[in-house]
Amino acid sequence: MSGQALLLNATYEPLKIVSWEKAVTLIFQGKVEVVETFDREIHSVSMAMKMPSVIRLQRMVSFHQIRQMVRFSRETIFARDGYSCQYCGKRFDKSDLTFDHVFPAARGGTKTWENIVTACKKCNHLKSGQTPDEAGMRLLKKAARPHWFPAILLHMSLRSEMPSSWSNYLFQSNYRERIFSAASSKESF
Template sequence: MAEQVLLLNATYEPMKVVPWQKAVHLFFQGKVEIVETYDRQISSAHLSMRLPAVIRLYRLVSFHHVRQMVKFSRETLFTRDSFSCQYCGKRFDKHDLTFDHVIPAARGGPKNWENIVTACRRCNHKKSGKTPEEAGMRLLKKAERPHWSPAILVMMNLNCRGPKVWENYLYDASRTVLFSQTVEPHM
């Protein structure tokens, strides 16, 4: 059994992924509540319960001492852009994505967060050495430097979207929901 559990701060902000055993241990210590479960049951001699999928800390943990800027890399760029081409909007596997200079490098466009976006191979080839306007293409969102958040690290460690049950709790760098549903606190 290799199920992982998404750990949320008291504010429902994703913090990290923990093994299911750690999640159960935190639950019985009274440190977390179980917010979502998998269908699978776990049992002991005295107890049977559904396997936790998402847990939330009762107490707020401050991240002020560990905040940092996100380093530019293919992984962080694709994560910022939700593994979606910023021209056609389609989602792709990371192996089918490229990065594109909005202002072409040949024209002095810098290699930085504000000038590089995720593009599929087809759109990158179509745009070639032109600006989006010259190629008759439109960026779906402005390229911006992301700020550090635990959700970025969660997504990078998963290298994918994660289990469906986590969808309401994972955000992209601009703090918008990566998925179509909104977060509703469970009481």
């Protein structure tokens, strides 16, 4: 049983995943409507309700607000890069991955979407404070700030058990690759 709910925009586009507690708060604030529920009930002293699985905002959230939802973090960098080393292309568990500054931090490289990529420990060690060119390594794709939608799809693809009620609101995998590449090349939708 999942303790999370899929938050949809007013237009039924997936925005992000929230805890069931946050979902219930949004329901009582009148900001969302319940679209799907789990079989499990939530009980308080004075009421009981089915645990929300999918909720939809009552009002449309603008693209600018949505874009701000993708926060820079280790998890979102790994998700953006598909939990794959951006030098050798192999996929790894989170514990076997590192951040890599494309332009080295020791030489003024910043911790930004455009300068951080996922690297396996071996490749990060081989690169060792150099640019990819200096190390004789090739970056598989240019680092870029992800579009909000690819980030949530990547996160979802890594979940071992996605609630079946969410599948109606997420694109199929053949769309994912088109969306990922469009986001990387900064195409607009």
